[in-house]
Amino acid sequence: MANNRVQLKDFLGDTGIIDLQIRLVAGSTGITREIHVGDINRPGLTLAGFYDFFAYDRIQIFGLGETAYLHQLSEPEKKEVLEKFFSYDVLCCIFTHNEEPDSLFMEYADAKGVPIFITKKDTTKFTSSLVYLLNEAFAPSVTLHGTFVDVYGIGVLLMGKSGVGKSECALELVERGHRFIADDVVILKRIDESILMGSGAPMLKHHMEIRGLGIINVKDIFGIRSVRDRKRVELVVILEEWEQGKEYDRLGLEDQTHAILDIDVPSIMVPVRPGRNIPIIVETAALNQRLKKQGIFTARELDRNIRESLKRENKEE
Amino acid sequence: MIERDVIVKGDAGVHARPAMMLVKEAMKYPCQVMLIKDDVEADCKSIMSVLGLAIVSGSRLIIRADGEGDAQAVNSIVSMIEHNFKPHEESAEKN
Structure with a gap:
């Protein structure tokens, strides 16, 4: 599990996901x-005087209501309110609608070292963006050994032992026009009960190790269209050395899943042996997964057709 | 399972070349070898994993091995880090 340490400054500027459009005042x-x-x-x-359950350790959002309330207070009242408010170890305050707090508020904030931000956005939109970012930052996360590629819009996580050919497979997929996200170190985050987001380690961005070549930069070699930074994981492909005598799925009637952070991700097991074109199997698996998302299960439909035609033949006899 | 911890010395931290030396050393043993820094685990047999840990000088690392040859693997990797990725005789002379 990665440690979830988030600093206020991480949310300043473009976070790469959502720009909160906040500035420090x-x-x-x-x-x-x-x-x-x-x-x-x-x-x-709290400002009105009810301090029970005051969650001072959270981000405080000052909407139009809070700002208006502070405005209509007389100077001595305001001083009293702010004195009490800032006596708590407040994390930070964010004013929406581009409303600027008055100088007294700023003085208290500067004295206490409580960052004050202003955003142009309205309260509801800002809150939903902020909650999204916070959810993502505090999402349970895990680092896995694998290779992560976007194939026809499906995030495919290739897993399997070292040397089974995950990186080579990803390279071939990139060559075929798909997008590379991460190799070897894949950081997965559960940003929602059903959504698993994958990205690479920041240090290793778009780098890949190919045995015999060493480390290559996929973005430099294949260009910007061959990479992306993050993607939802929708299919796990487990590559395994072909074992004589082992049973592999021949029909695809049953759906297999692979649990990551308690989310069951659809998965397939692909046996690898020399001469087998793995990238085309991965491509087809991704397309098949898109069909399944639309409710089309090829094996089941074929099975149903066969059953119906057998039933008809039985009746005719 | 064998586990030992070690502090990384030297100025540059574990950059490409020391990372490669760690991987080569780990590959000599059949057991699984993991490097752990700040609760993040990395496969010591994968160059990208090792580089991804961003091990700077002064980092505290835990070396954990499990399986055949785990004791030798941990000892040789710890010794390699303690000797700052130099051959033992050379660093002994300097000390």
Whole structure:
């Protein structure tokens, strides 16, 4: 499990997923603070004086309501409210609708080192974007040994022992116009109960080791269209040395799955032996997976047709 | 299963060449060899995994091996890191 340490500054600027469009206006000394809880809080009730259950360790969102409330307070009242509010170890405050807090608020924030951000977005849109980013940052994650490729829009995770030919298979797939995501080290995150997102280690971005060649950069060799940074995992292909006498799936009637972070990902086992064209099998498996997503199960349909025609013949006899 | 921890010395950390030496050493043994840094595990027999750990000088590493020859594997890798990826005689002279 990777450790989920997220700093406030990680959300500044373009995160690569969503640009929150926030800018820092005060409390810059607290920018390296860590977010420990992936939740947010609207401090309306707190500002009005109800401090029970005040989740000060979460990101505080000041919408139009909170800002308006602070505005209508008289100076002594405001001082009292802010004194109490900032007596807690508040994580940070974000003002939506481009509303700027007044100078007193900024003074308290600077003194306490509580970062204050402003965003142009409205509260609902901003909150949903922020929650998405937080969910992703705090998602359970695991690092697996495998190779990850986007084949016809299906994220295919190739797994199997070292030397079985995962990287070579990915290289051939890239050559055929598919996109490479990660080799050897694949970081998987469960960003939703059913969504598994895969990416490579930041250090190794788009690099691959091919025995006999050494380390190559797929993006430099094949160009920008041959790579992508992340992709949902929708199919696991397990490559295995062909064993004489072992039973392999011949029909595809049963759906196999491979559990990763408690998500059952559809999987197939492909036996490898010299002369077998693995990339074309992976391509076909990806297309077959797309058919299955649309409710078309070839083996089952063929089976049904055969049963019906047998039934008819039986009646005719 | 054998496990030992070691601190990486030297200035450059585990860059390409030391990573390759670790992989070559691990490949000599049939057992599984893992490097663990900050709870992240990496297969010591895979160059990309080792590089992906981003092992800087001063990192604390756990070397874990399981299977045939695990004790020798862990000892030789720990010794390699302790000698800062130099042949033993050479580093002994310098000390």
